[in-house]
Amino acid sequence: xxxxxxxxxxxxxxxxxxxxxxxxxxxxxxxxxxxxxxxxxxxxxxxxxxxxxxxxxxxxxxxxxxxxxxxxxxxxxxxxxxxxxxxxxxxxxxxxxxxxxxxxxxxxxxxxxxxxxxxxxxxxxxxxxxxxxxxxxxxxxxxxxxxxxxxxxxxxxxxxxxxxxxxxxxxxxxxxxxxxxxxxxxxxxxxxxxxxxxxxxxxxxxxxxxxxxxxxxxxxxxxxxxxxxxxxxxxxxxxxxxxxxxxxxxxxxxxxxxxxxxxxxxxxxxxxxxxxxxxxxxxxxxxxxxxxxxxxxxxxxxxxxxxxxxxxxxxxxxxxxx
Ligand SMILES: Cc1cc2nc3c(=O)[nH]c(=O)nc-3n(C[C@H](O)[C@H](O)[C@H](O)COP(=O)(O)OP(=O)(O)OC[C@H]3O[C@@H](n4cnc5c(N)ncnc54)[C@H](O)[C@@H]3O)c2cc1C
Numbered sequence: 001x002x003x004x005x006x007x008x009x010x011x012x013x014x015x016x017x018x019x020x021x022x023x024x025x026x027x028x029x030x031x032x033x034x035x036x037x038x039x040x041x042x043x044x045x046x047x048x049x050x051x052x053x054x055x056x057x058x059x060x061x062x063x064x065x066x067x068x069x070x071x072x073x074x075x076x077x078x079x080x081x082x083x084x085x086x087x088x089x090x091x092x093x094x095x096x097x098x099x100x101x102x103x104x105x106x107x108x109x110x111x112x113x114x115x116x117x118x119x120x121x122x123x124x125x126x127x128x129x130x131x132x133x134x135x136x137x138x139x140x141x142x143x144x145x146x147x148x149x150x151x152x153x154x155x156x157x158x159x160x161x162x163x164x165x166x167x168x169x170x171x172x173x174x175x176x177x178x179x180x181x182x183x184x185x186x187x188x189x190x191x192x193x194x195x196x197x198x199x200x201x202x203x204x205x206x207x208x209x210x211x212x213x214x215x216x217x218x219x220x221x222x223x224x225x226x227x228x229x230x231x232x233x234x235x236x237x238x239x240x241x242x243x244x245x246x247x248x249x250x251x252x253x254x255x256x257x258x259x260x261x262x263x264x265x266x267x268x269x270x271x272x273x274x275x276x277x278x279x280x281x282x283x284x285x286x287x288x289x290x291x292x293x294x295x296x297x298x299x300x301x302x303x304x305x306x307x308x309x310x311x312x313x314x315x316x317x318x319x320x321x322x
Pocket of ligand 1: 268
């Protein structure tokens with residue numbers, strides 16, 4: 001079966017990011033997944049990669065990946081594309097991943113699809129599904145030149161285990177001088193939060209302009225903490241300076257797909273929906289019964305959030321005691 005290269009997103013100590021497991025699941029529809037692992041940590045990750053269907057793991061344990069932004073990863077992938085002739089290369093549709101995909105496309109003279117929300121095969125060729133204009137238009141696209149390179153949005157494909165060998169194959173790699181022109185000079189660790197990471201959380205509670213102020217937004221954090229959830233925000237909240245941009249959900253923010261998404265005081269503009277509409281269950285609290293968020297909500301409460309949410313927190317508290 002033809003190989004499909006999957007560029008792993010991971011931490012230095014071998015923790016595999018959820019998106020990598022999603023890519024492995026999508027890759028199995030196209031051929032036999034081979035993970036491309038950059039830097040250290042592959043030993044610790046091998047069982048997890050095997051669990052999710054990696055037939056092979058190319059390990060390039062070079063310090064160049066941590067030292068020089070994204071160019072070395074594109075260079076490594078280009079050499080593996082030349083040697084393995086894969087059916088496709090799947091990369092996480094993160095900021096870095098999309099840059100790697102673009103660079104790889106140029107290096108290999110291939111077509112690239114970015115922001116795919118699904119990947120399937122038709123007549124033996126990979127097909128990327130793209131949700132455009134905030135999900136209003138769905139486009140299916142194929143690559144007609146070279147090796148299809150597809151950047152898949154995190155949280156778009158449900159990761160499913162499917163055990164395989166994950167046979168490790170060491171790859172010697174040293175980045176060229178051209179790939180070393182942008183050097184990483186410092187790493188700043190983001191302030192750790194007690195709450196789950198927004199993109200990976202199974203419950204997200206998001207607040208919108210309806211919260212009225214930065215102080216008012218505090219009620220969103222309280223509700224999130226009562227549920228053990230991550231906090232999200234609409235762009236209106238971020239633009240007003242009530243909450244940091246890192247927590248924005250939507251077209252120009254993060255894409256989330258939790259089991260439960262609670263939208264509080266959010267109208268449900270198409271650009272917001274683009275980042276959360278694949279959530280499994282959507283609950284909305286809004287005082288306007290005509291708010292568009294109710295069109296996609298599984299459960300809706302029409303009411304003032306400052307009346308509804310405290311009752312909700314109280315009720316959740318009672319149930320926790322049972
Ligand atoms: C190119 C582009 C990209 C964009 N990207 C994003 C993005 O990534 N994410 C994003 O979120 N937006 C994005 N937007 C902005 C988007 O169009 C909306 O303006 C934004 O989502 C509105 O945020 P909101 O729902 O919080 O505010 P509003 O639309 O003002 O809605 C506030 C809601 O709160 C309700 N409300 C008010 N008071 C209460 C109360 N006391 N109790 C209950 N309900 C109450 C109101 O009925 C209303 O429905 C983008 C726009 C553009 C043009």
